[in-house]
Amino acid sequence: MKKDFWLKRWAQSEIGWHQTEVEPALIQWASGRRPGRILVPFCGKSLDLIWLKSQGHEVIGVELSELALKKFFSENAIASAQSSEGRFTVHRADGLTLFNGDFFDLTPEQLGSVDAVYDRAALIAQPPEMRNRYALK
Numbered sequence: 001m002k003k004d005f006w007l008k009r010w011a012q013s014e015i016g017w018h019q020t021e022v023e024p025a026l027i028q029w030a031s032g033r034r035p036g037r038i039l040v041p042f043c044g045k046s047l048d049l050i051w052l053k054s055q056g057h058e059v060i061g062v063e064l065s066e067l068a069l070k071k072f073f074s075e076n077a078i079a080s081a082q083s084s085e086g087r088f089t090v091h092r093a094d095g096l097t098l099f100n101g102d103f104f105d106l107t108p109e110q111l112g113s114v115d116a117v118y119d120r121a122a123l124i125a126q127p128p129e130m131r132n133r134y135a136l137k
Contacts, residue, residue: 003102006064017044022051023120030055036115041103045072048120053095060114061098062106069100085110104137 008014026048035056043049043061045068052059063069069091073080080091080098088101088110099106 003064007067011067019047019120022047026051026118026120030057037113039111039114039117041117041119043072043098044068045075046120048118049096049098050076052118057095059096060111061096062103063098063100064102066100069098072098104133106137 030052033055035058037058037060038052040046040049040052040059040061043063044065046061049059049061049072066089072078073091073093078093078096080093080096083090083092085099086107087105088099091098091100099110
């Protein structure tokens with residue numbers, strides 16, 4: 001993903017990929033599963049984060065756009081504590097840890113272990129030449 005392109009899309013509210021409901025395939029896959037740590041790359045302000053949290057999962061999101069995360073917290077009336085960790089501003093709230101910064105800069109030490117990765121459309125948001133790098137991360 002080209003950083004400037006992504007940030008511009010959020011700044012201009014050109015976020016046609018954003019869904020106003022929880023992804024049905026996520027509900028089908030995750031309903032009734034044992035809670036775990038779920039990584040959501042390029043999370044934006046997705047309602048999927050709230051739904052995963054409501055199912056008892058610890059949700060780890062990564063998003064380049066600060067505006068997207070601000071909207072996520074304000075639209076869902078969630079207060080978060082912020083800290084700086086390396087190249088990231090990290091927002092923490094009960095069951096949610098959202099990293100504001102470049103997904104490719106996230107280190108294994110910052111992330112810790114995860115039980116699953118949820119990707120609704122992050123892979124296809126990448127230009128074809130960057131998809132392999134994303135998948136290997």
